[in-house]
Amino acid sequence: MADHGIDYAQFLMPIIVLQTAAFTAVAAAQRATLDKMRGMTRRLSAMPVHALVPVSARMSTAAVRSMVSICAALLFGYLLGFSFNGGALDTIAFVGFSLLVGLLLALGADCLGMTAHGVESTSQLLVLPQLVLGLVSTGFVPESGFPEWARPFARNQPVSHFSSTMRELADGNPTLQTALPALIWLAGLALVFLLWAHHIQTHRRNYL
Amino acid sequence: MTRTRLIRRRNDKARRRATDSTRMPFGSEVADVVTYESPLNFPTRDRWRPEPTVQDLSHDSVLQAQRILLKWSRDPVTLLQSLLFPALTVLLFWLVLDSSVSEHSGTSNTFGMVPMVALVGAMSGSSISALGLRREQTTGLLSKMWTLPTHRASAMTGRLLAESVRIVITVSAVLLVGMVIGFRIHSGLPGYLGIIAVATGFGLSFSMMITALALMSRDSHIVEWTAIGTQLAMFFNTGFVPADSYPAWLRPAIEYQPMSCTIDTIRALATEGPVARPMLLTLAWSAALLIVFTGPTLVGYRRAATLN
DSSP: GGGGGHHHHHHHHHHHHHHHHHHHHHHHHHHHHHHHTHHHHHHHHHHSSTTTHHHHHHHHHHHHHHHHHHHHHHHHHHTTTTOOSSSSSHHHHHHHHHHOOOOHHHHHHHHHHHOOOOOHHHHHHHHHHHHHHHHHSSTTTTTTGGGGHHHHHHHHHHHHHHHHHHHHHHTTTTOHHHHHHHHHHHHHHHHHHHHHHOOOOOTTGGGG | SSOOOOOOOOOOHHHHHHHHSSSSSSGGGGGGOOOOOSSOOOOOOOOOTTTTTHHHHHHHHHHHHHHHHHHTTTOOHHHHHIIHHHHHHHHHHHHHHHHHHHHHHHHHHHHHHHHHHHHHHHHHHHHHHHHHHHHHHHHHHHHHHHSSSSTTTHHHHHHHHHHHHHHHHHHHHHHHHHHHOOOOOTTTTHHHHHHHHHHHHHHHHHHHHHHHHHHHHHSSSSHHHHEEEEEEEHSSSSSTOOOSSGGGGGHHHHHHSHHHHHHHHHHHHHOOOOOOOOOOOHHHHHHHHHHHHHHHHEEEEEHHOOOO
């Protein structure tokens, strides 16, 4: 990649951070399924605990985990030559954006985990989008590295938009033009996952 | 379970056989036995044979292997992991990396990539088997088999047999998908059989290692550890990119790690290149894994079956 005039550590960092978000999500799905299968959800629902506590507790765990893995990824990135070239605001935006993506994915995975019946099946199912969206994105190689027919997908899918937005934030020159599609994807995912979570929350008896 | 229908019927044939036979211990009770219409070929009671014979071992192993394979073939997760994921990985790696790597090294990397993903598929699937074995331990099936009049080794040999069938299928599927992106076996059918033999030999010795670890360790994170290990190994071998793309200090470790040796062997078999050296290295690695981990597997299996 160095032959192409691209600093690969700088180029790769966003997709690595997004990958850690995906790992966090898989763990969140497993946690939700285990809570359900071991009777924790059922027990909490019988106790004087606010109905939102179980889900928000799981989300808090996911947030902590996400934070830890983002820090670890950034640390290793620094060792390999990655650096934040923007101001403090850009850096905060980078970390905040990563955390937001991680939390959203964790919320979606949590919903999936609540509907699933086995731990292995959910984590295996989640490998599929991780593989396709992760690899066929402009996070690993630039768009020109793909064959002609794969480019529209690689260009327009959410992970590509997320990673290019984060790359601009790391470089310190965020543009609305790049950020807007990413924010639209993020809002869309948030809408779907929140509606799903709301449905599960209001139909708790079906998911014990 | 939905397909194994429970049929209650008076089994006249069995009764006739039972009254004729002097060997049957339970006499006419057989007549009222509930028979399951099972896709497995359980032996009828009059075909009894002494336990510790080779004939008994082979028959029971095949039966166990059939049982395990039947279970896998009806489990979507297993099918996903052993067929769809490796195939998809080959396609995606080719799509994403092939143009960059071939620009860098001058040649297409298909002949390294395809064997690598085939091996990763064979290796990562072994965690399914290890997990299944643990579950049989916790549900008590292993202990039950230990007390039943079957050959005691059959639970393990049958599992290894099932593993080799799974590896053959996974590797063949990956090679087939590899055909689409330009992988060719120039040496024809003998070459294919050689590749399958090498991959199965290596896969089985790896599986022996995972089984030993699963039986020896107390926690049940064997799947995660295997996944992490194989994913890491995927980036550090001569199939991913040629060895000279790695920094010099890392190169010997990359070149002589077991996966690289096996990949080089498969590549040499497919392209009719010099095969002796990588083949010997692969055999040495496989033999080493088998020698180190067969003992712990046997000890662990005995413990798992008896201490419950």
